[in-house]
Amino acid sequence: MSAQSFVMKALWCTSVLLSLWLSTHKAEADSLVADLSENTIAITSNFTGKNLVLFGAIDRSTTLSTGNLNEQASRDVIVVISGPNNQTPITVRHKKRVGGIWVNTNSILFTGVPDYHFVASSRNFDDIASDEIFRRNEIRPQNIKIKSVDIELDEETLNTYRNAIIRNKSRDKLFYEKQGGVEFLDETLFRANVEIPAHISVGIYNTKVFLVSDGRVISVQSKSLYINKTGFERSIYEFAYDSPFFYGLLAVVFALFAGWMASLVFHQD
Amino acid sequence: MQIYLPIAELSVNIFLLLGMGGAVGFLSGMFGVGGGFLMTPLLIFVGIPPAVAVATEANQIVASSVSGVLAYWKRKSVDFKMGTVLLAGGVFGAFVGVYIFRLLREIGQIDLIISLCYVAFLGVVGSLMLSESAKTIRRSRAGLPGPRRKTRHHNWIHGLPLRMRFPRSRLYISCIPPLVLGFMVGILAAIMGVGGGFIMVPAMIYLLRMPTSVVVGTSLFQIIFVTAVTTILHATTNHTVDFVLALLLLLGGVIGAQFGVRAGQRLKGEELRALLALLVLAVCLRLGVDLVSTPIDLYSLDEVIDK
Numbered sequence: 385m386s387a388q389s390f391v392m393k394a395l396w397c398t399s400v401l402l403s404l405w406l407s408t409h410k411a412e413a414d415s416l417v418a419d420l421s422e423n424t425i426a427i428t429s430n431f432t433g434k435n436l437v438l439f440g441a442i443d444r445s446t447t448l449s450t451g452n453l454n455e456q457a458s459r460d461v462i463v464v465i466s467g468p469n470n471q472t473p474i475t476v477r478h479k480k481r482v483g484g485i486w487v488n489t490n491s492i493l494f495t496g497v498p499d500y501h502f503v504a505s506s507r508n509f510d511d512i513a514s515d516e517i518f519r520r521n522e523i524r525p526q527n528i529k530i531k532s533v534d535i536e537l538d539e540e541t542l543n544t545y546r547n548a549i550i551r552n553k554s555r556d557k558l559f560y561e562k563q564g565g566v567e568f569l570d571e572t573l574f575r576a577n578v579e580i581p582a583h584i585s586v587g588i589y590n591t592k593v594f595l596v597s598d599g600r601v602i603s604v605q606s607k608s609l610y611i612n613k614t615g616f617e618r619s620i621y622e623f624a625y626d627s628p629f630f631y632g633l634l635a636v637v638f639a640l641f642a643g644w645m646a647s648l649v650f651h652q653d
Numbered sequence: 654m655q656i657y658l659p660i661a662e663l664s665v666n667i668f669l670l671l672g673m674g675g676a677v678g679f680l681s682g683m684f685g686v687g688g689g690f691l692m693t694p695l696l697i698f699v700g701i702p703p704a705v706a707v708a709t710e711a712n713q714i715v716a717s718s719v720s721g722v723l724a725y726w727k728r729k730s731v732d733f734k735m736g737t738v739l740l741a742g743g744v745f746g747a748f749v750g751v752y753i754f755r756l757l758r759e760i761g762q763i764d765l766i767i768s769l770c771y772v773a774f775l776g777v778v779g780s781l782m783l784s785e786s787a788k789t790i791r792r793s794r795a796g797l798p799g800p801r802r803k804t805r806h807h808n809w810i811h812g813l814p815l816r817m818r819f820p821r822s823r824l825y826i827s828c829i830p831p832l833v834l835g836f837m838v839g840i841l842a843a844i845m846g847v848g849g850g851f852i853m854v855p856a857m858i859y860l861l862r863m864p865t866s867v868v869v870g871t872s873l874f875q876i877i878f879v880t881a882v883t884t885i886l887h888a889t890t891n892h893t894v895d896f897v898l899a900l901l902l903l904l905g906g907v908i909g910a911q912f913g914v915r916a917g918q919r920l921k922g923e924e925l926r927a928l929l930a931l932l933v934l935a936v937c938l939r940l941g942v943d944l945v946s947t948p949i950d951l952y953s954l955d956e957v958i959d960k
Binding site: 427428429430431432472473474475476477478479480484485486487488491493545548549551552553555582583585613616617618620621624625628629631632633635636638639640642643644646647650 | 654655656657659660662663664712713715716717718719720721723724761762765769877881884885886887888889892894896897899900903907910911944945947948949950951952953954955956957
């Protein structure tokens with residue numbers, strides 16, 4: 385508990401420093417600064433997911449100086465974390481009842497499906513901007529440009545399958561939408577809690593923070609988030625993929641040894 | 654306490670895995686079976702991907718068969734010559750089985766085929782065992798002697814060419830039936846993640862007419878090699894052997910088996926068989942229900958296997 389409050393205090397201080405820094409560097413400053421509480425997540429043997437805090441500040445004076453904006457204009461922040469970058473295609477399979485048993489019948493191969501897609505916004509999406517803006521920036525799960533390799537399929541079938549991807553991923557908390565998940569602490573400071581589930585893939589993820597005002601994106605900030613396996617888990621994973629034959633051989637030798645040990649210990653007759 | 658499994662890529666409670674290893678080890682010690690046919694479905698029930706469950710279980714069976722065979726070896730109840738012929742067929746079967754496994758995985762039918770294989774084999778073996786043990790129990794309660802096994806009767810198998818002498822089993826038969834039997838069980842071992850003892854043992858007794866005393870030891874002996882080859886093949890073609898998972902199951906299994914052996918000595922053979930039959934049928938039923946009940950989503954996502 386105390387560790388958590390310490391983190392919160394640290395974040396708060398950083399945020400205050402950020403806003404101070406913003407206010408003193410008006411001329412060359414971005415209108416938005418944000419960062420995650422951790423930029424690297426290590427998957428270790430006791431990894432059960434992780435809660436990150438994204439925090440940041442917007443500079444109202446800069447947004448004002450860009451021209452069209454006035455003091456009353458709405459300011460919204462949207463946080464998107466998506467990835468990993470090296471996406472492998474996925475197959476979506478459709479089950480049908482065949483003789484009483486559920487069998488995978490049709491399947492379609494899709495590319496461009498992120499393994500994980502998190503989005504949080506400061507208000508309801510409908511109040512922030514139009515669908516067009518979300519589509520262009522691939523903000524919500526349904527805005528992700530998921531493409532099929534097969535070009536002969538009709539749009540209706542593709543949409544059924546696309547929706548199935550979103551539904552499955554959402555059920556596993558891998559696609560996650562948090563309307564109102566970005567919280568403004570005052571006029572300029574904001575924060576968002578990001579839940580990284582335990583079954584996340586390793587790789588480089590892209591964090592994007594959008595500043596939206598009057599339905600227009602006026603600033604975007606990008607950062608990378610690294611998720612890696614470390615230690616023993618990493619060694620095993622790499623060993624299994626880099627030299628699978630020796631990995632298998634070692635597993636067998638170990639099992640032979642373990643079996644022999646067990647009989648030594650327990651069957652002394 | 655959760656532990657992250659590096660190949661299965663999910664985190665599972667460590668005590669659940671140890672407990673499962675212990676429970677299946679207990680049962681395998683009690684009934685004298687390998688336990689693969691119980692462990693693989695259990696792993697699938699707790700959410701381990703079937704492909705990982707099958708390959709990892711093959712790895713665990715290597716260990717449990719080694720400790721089993723050593724005990725039989727001391728009692729000189731292993732027919733190494735017969736075992737070698739069986740495993741020659743078995744290793745070849747494992748190659749074919751892993752190839753079929755990969756093919757089925759690519760077309761998205763592996764989960765279904767694993768379940769279907771289990772339902773079919775467990776159903777048949779479980780019902781046969783139950784009816785046989787029920788008969789024996791009824792007969793012994795009525796005070797009648799058990800049925801005399803027909804021995805040394807010549808069947809069609811004894812007419813085949815390429816005969817070999819198996820002194821330990823006191824047999825002079827063609828090497829084709831054991832080769833074919835080994836081959837078939839090898840395929841099953843690779844697809845189902847089992848040692849195949851539950852098919853091999855009855856086949857050795859009823860088809861090959863081997864003496865009961867050497868059957869289990871010989872079966873375990875050849876299982877070591879077939880599952881070892883299966884493990885390496887799964888590791889190289891499918892990358893599905895989870896070393897951490899195997900380690901935990903092994904640990905629980907070794908300990909559980911010791912208690913199981915002691916518990917088993919207090920029960921009569923036919924009672925043990927009846928209990929095992931009920932257990933086998935329960936697993937079969939559960940898998941069967943999963944096949945026919947409507948899944949939560951008719952669409953599922955599947956990662957494309959790297960070529």
